[in-house]
Amino acid sequence: MNKLIISPAPHIHSGDSISKNMYAVLLALVPAYLVGLYFFGIGAFVVSITAVLSCIIFEFLIQKFIFKTTTTIHDGSAMLTGLLLAFNLPSNLPIWIIIIGALVAIGIGKMSFGGLGNNPFNPALVGRVFLLISFPVQMTTWPKPIPFNTSYLDAETAATPLAMIKYNFGNLPEKMDLLIGNMGGSIGEVSAIALILGGIYLLIKRVITWHIPVSMLVTTFLFTGILHLINPSLYVSPDIHLLTGGLLLGAIFMATDYATSPMNTVAQLVYGIGIGLITVTIRLFGAYPEGVSFAILIMNGVTPLLNLYVKPKRFGAPKTKKN
Amino acid sequence: MKTFTFGGIHTADMKLSAGKKIQIVPIPSEVIIPLEQHIGAPTNPVVAVGETVKVGQLIGKAVGFISANIHSSVSGKVTKIDTVIDAWGYKRPAVYIAVEGDEWMENIDKKDVVRKEITTKREDIIQKIADAGIVGLGGACFPTHVKLSPPPNTKAELLLINAVECEPYLTCDHQLMLEKAEEIIVGIQILMTVLQVNKAIIGIENNKKDAISLLQQITSSYSTIEVCPLAMCYPQGGEKQLIEAITKKQVPSGQLPINIGIVVQNVATTYAIYEAVQKNKPLIERVITVTGKKVAKPGNFLVRIGTPLRVPLDMAGGMPEDTGKIIGGGPMMGRAFMNADVPVTKRSAGLLVMPTLESARKEMQNCIRCAKCVTACPMGLEPYLLMSQAEKSMWKEMEETYITDCIECGCCLFSCPSNRPLLDYLRMGKSTVLEQIRNRVQKVN
Numbered sequence: 149m150n151k152l153i154i155s156p157a158p159h160i161h162s163g164d165s166i167s168k169n170m171y172a173v174l175l176a177l178v179p180a181y182l183v184g185l186y187f188f189g190i191g192a193f194v195v196s197i198t199a200v201l202s203c204i205i206f207e208f209l210i211q212k213f214i215f216k217t218t219t220t221i222h223d224g225s226a227m228l229t230g231l232l233l234a235f236n237l238p239s240n241l242p243i244w245i246i247i248i249g250a251l252v253a254i255g256i257g258k259m260s261f262g263g264l265g266n267n268p269f270n271p272a273l274v275g276r277v278f279l280l281i282s283f284p285v286q287m288t289t290w291p292k293p294i295p296f297n298t299s300y301l302d303a304e305t306a307a308t309p310l311a312m313i314k315y316n317f318g319n320l321p322e323k324m325d326l327l328i329g330n331m332g333g334s335i336g337e338v339s340a341i342a343l344i345l346g347g348i349y350l351l352i353k354r355v356i357t358w359h360i361p362v363s364m365l366v367t368t369f370l371f372t373g374i375l376h377l378i379n380p381s382l383y384v385s386p387d388i389h390l391l392t393g394g395l396l397l398g399a400i401f402m403a404t405d406y407a408t409s410p411m412n413t414v415a416q417l418v419y420g421i422g423i424g425l426i427t428v429t430i431r432l433f434g435a436y437p438e439g440v441s442f443a444i445l446i447m448n449g450v451t452p453l454l455n456l457y458v459k460p461k462r463f464g465a466p467k468t469k470k471n
Numbered sequence: 472m473k474t475f476t477f478g479g480i481h482t483a484d485m486k487l488s489a490g491k492k493i494q495i496v497p498i499p500s501e502v503i504i505p506l507e508q509h510i511g512a513p514t515n516p517v518v519a520v521g522e523t524v525k526v527g528q529l530i531g532k533a534v535g536f537i538s539a540n541i542h543s544s545v546s547g548k549v550t551k552i553d554t555v556i557d558a559w560g561y562k563r564p565a566v567y568i569a570v571e572g573d574e575w576m577e578n579i580d581k582k583d584v585v586r587k588e589i590t591t592k593r594e595d596i597i598q599k600i601a602d603a604g605i606v607g608l609g610g611a612c613f614p615t616h617v618k619l620s621p622p623p624n625t626k627a628e629l630l631l632i633n634a635v636e637c638e639p640y641l642t643c644d645h646q647l648m649l650e651k652a653e654e655i656i657v658g659i660q661i662l663m664t665v666l667q668v669n670k671a672i673i674g675i676e677n678n679k680k681d682a683i684s685l686l687q688q689i690t691s692s693y694s695t696i697e698v699c700p701l702a703m704c705y706p707q708g709g710e711k712q713l714i715e716a717i718t719k720k721q722v723p724s725g726q727l728p729i730n731i732g733i734v735v736q737n738v739a740t741t742y743a744i745y746e747a748v749q750k751n752k753p754l755i756e757r758v759i760t761v762t763g764k765k766v767a768k769p770g771n772f773l774v775r776i777g778t779p780l781r782v783p784l785d786m787a788g789g790m791p792e793d794t795g796k797i798i799g800g801g802p803m804m805g806r807a808f809m810n811a812d813v814p815v816t817k818r819s820a821g822l823l824v825m826p827t828l829e830s831a832r833k834e835m836q837n838c839i840r841c842a843k844c845v846t847a848c849p850m851g852l853e854p855y856l857l858m859s860q861a862e863k864s865m866w867k868e869m870e871e872t873y874i875t876d877c878i879e880c881g882c883c884l885f886s887c888p889s890n891r892p893l894l895d896y897l898r899m900g901k902s903t904v905l906e907q908i909r910n911r912v913q914k915v916n
Contacts, residue, residue: 152809153795153830156895158881159802160482160639160829164843164888166836220836265837265889357846406841411853413846455856462851462873463477463711464724 166264169406170224172355176346177231177401183329183339184235189297191239192335196231198243202250203230210259225264229253232272235336235397236441237279238290240303245283249275269448270408273441280441290332306332309392313384314437320384326391337397340390347400359416360409360423361399365390367424375432383432395427398440408448412460419454422447472677474702475716478849480882482705482803484678485639488762488769493646495773496786498570502545502777504530505557505565508816509612511537516566522549527576527753530566533601539614539817540604541566544755544775546574558799558813559806565814568777580750585653589661591748596665603747604754604817609633609708609737610804612818615744618736619665621729628732630662630671631717632741634686635701635708637676638801641821643758644738646771648675648682651742652689658745659696666734671696673738674713676703705803706880710735712849724876739820754817759783763824765791774815780822781811795830798823803881836889844883844893850876854883854893861900866907869900875908877901 184192207226211219220226233253237246253275261267280287291297292306309331312318321331329339337343350356373386389395394402403409403423410419423443430439507513514531518524524543531541547570555565575581591599601616621627632655636644648655659671673690675683675698683700690696699717706712711722714733722728728735736744739758746752755776762769767788774783780799784790790797790811798805799813800820811822844854852873860869874897883893 152797152807154807154809155832156898157804157806158885158894159796159798159805159807159825160885161833161890162480162886164886166839166888169841169888263837265839406839411840411842411845411855460845460851460853462724463849463876464721466723
């Protein structure tokens with residue numbers, strides 16, 4: 149008879165795995181990616197493929213030659229970082245800039261801290277913000293959404309709605325266009341409907357919980373709503389804020405990143421509210437028209453503190469604190 | 472439908488042996504009865520080698536208050552008193568008995584008639600339960616007479632009967648309820664008399680609809696006993712979880728259910744109490760489930776204590792070709808055995824045979840801080856944090872992170888996508904911290 153295995157309980161497992169979660173998020177990104185391909189054409193394709201491939205290759209090279217360990221590129225996390233990075237880039241960005249972004253995202257954002265799970269900041273956003281600060285012109289020139297666009301670097305450009313609001317020019321797109329994504333912007337952030345679809349899928353699959361996206365969106369809505377009520381001519385209505393910029397992409401896919409968000413629901417609510425407040429502050433009073441990336445990175449930095457001081461509710465905890 | 476509110480997981484039900492009639496396992500030619508089958512002090516053997524014993528005769532006498540008598544489950548001759556590797560993997564003293572016939576002690580009522588009238592006086596009931604060596608059959612094996620003697624300054628107000636059986640695969644309690652419902656109700660009345668409570672609630676998970684309706688039908692004529700169906704969620708059979716699910720009350724951290732006036736008894740224990748008080752029958756046999764995906768005929772078996780587990784396993788179709796692991800108890804809290812020759816004890820609720828593919832754990836990966844262990848923890852703890860503290864031997868910090876609240880249910884390890892051995896580290900930390908606390912208390916005294 150073959151030998152029996154002895155191991156402590158429990159003897160069954162949910163079957164959940166890192167790659168299952170990663171591929172679920174990738175699948176949830178597909179609708180937004182298709183909309184991006186539709187409006188930004190060839191450019192979106194080139195940018196995304198470059199970002200994904202270079203992220204995977206950098207992770208492989210670092211693990212193989214610097215860490216000298218087995219590689220984890222098959223778990224889907226490098227692919228996800230690459231795609232999220234591409235989602236945050238304009239579709240007319242030159243390839244060499246994208247490769248730099250991928251190197252910063254994987255090399256500095258993720259691997260320098262020890263790889264998956266150990267990174268304090270969202271790697272895709274580290275890459276994106278690095279590029280935004282280093283190449284401000286290229287990073288803020290967005291192509292005009294033209295169905296099945298075949299031009300890449302020389303694409304006709306358009307301003308994002310938030311830039312129009314910030315610098316007071318142009319006509320805002322119609323509500324319907326904001327919903328389906330017919331506006332200037334980064335590849336994956338434009339279509340509210342596609343992003344929400346992906347978010348619903350992640351909620352059903354229990355990959356994410358509602359706490360971070362909802363607290364973040366509600367805070368943004370209330371904050372901008374109050375300002376709009378005070379002075380409608382200076383501050384646009386809150387629904388415009390919800391549908392524009394990277395807010396939905398950030399709320400559903402970036403802020404919910406496992407490694408960089410807090411570990412219990414109460415802390416997650418605080419975290420979401422913090423991102424919402426910082427986003428609106430940057431958008432309305434800061435130098436940039438958009439602030440989601442910075443807001444998420446700042447709250448990423450606060451996450452360890454939240455984990456330390458905001459504890460989950462304990463079963464049977466005494467009502468008053470022990471002396 | 473009611474359930475508990477903290478954490479919990481949803482496992483595949485896998486009740487392969489549900490509704491299978493309890494089969495009586497034939498008496499083997501030799502039984503090995505460990506002298507320690509409970510929490511507390513081991514018993515002293517009171518028989519000598521060569522002595523003839525009857526079914527139900529005392530062979531191990533309880534030492535001290537927290538201990539439980541052990542009785543012979545067969546009639547025959549004591550061949551040796553030696554050690555045996557029991558279900559928990561420890562060497563324990565045990566009595567080996569060669570079986571001769573099936574002669575019972577004269578005072579045991581063997582008739583299969585439900586005796587409803589309770590004639591034993593309240594004071595004598597606890598003594599009878601102690602004499603019969605009844606222990607909690609839900610898994611902990613804590614001596615029942617101790618649990619029924621509330622500490623000073625506490626008073627029981629409510630009796631909960633734990634018929635949840637939330638472990639996947641196991642069906643022994645379920646089948647017992649279907650076949651011995653009347654007896655269980657009498658057992659509940661005995662418990663209510665002892666505890667002097669006028670309310671009892673039976674908590675059953677909703678996957679046992681037939682048992683729920685049967686018990687509802689019987690209890691409809693009793694105003695004091697109620698059946699409470701519960702939505703399925705593991706670990707609802709945990710004492711604190713069951714209390715919260717039914718009464719919405721939380722047992723304060725570090726305290727016992729009796730501190731909020733509640734006593735919980737397992738349904739199989741309740742049946743054993745009925746047999747002890749009404750039939751003078753000590754705890755010499757129990758119902759166990761033998762099951763597994765590859766087991767030919769999964770079923771429920773009434774087996775004498777001390778019978779090698781191989782005997783009921785053979786009745787269920789024998790050990791399957793594809794066996795990677797055999798587990799005593801359920802898959803969430805059971806123990807893996809080295810072989811199927813270990814004797815059945817009061818603790819054995821089942822024998823689960825796992826196919827090779829499901830037996831080994833998967834390789835551990837980095838913690839991705841997904842917080843699924845925190846969400847799953849039914850005690851509101853932070854398993855990821857406790858594990859990293861245990862890895863670094865930070866016992867003081869573990870105590871401050873409330874490791875002593877851990878009920879070792881396994882929800883954290885079950886739900887971890889990185890297959891991290893969370894519970895293994897938590898167990899190690901918990902036992903270390905508890906030992907430190909004991910040492911501290913001793914120093915103060």
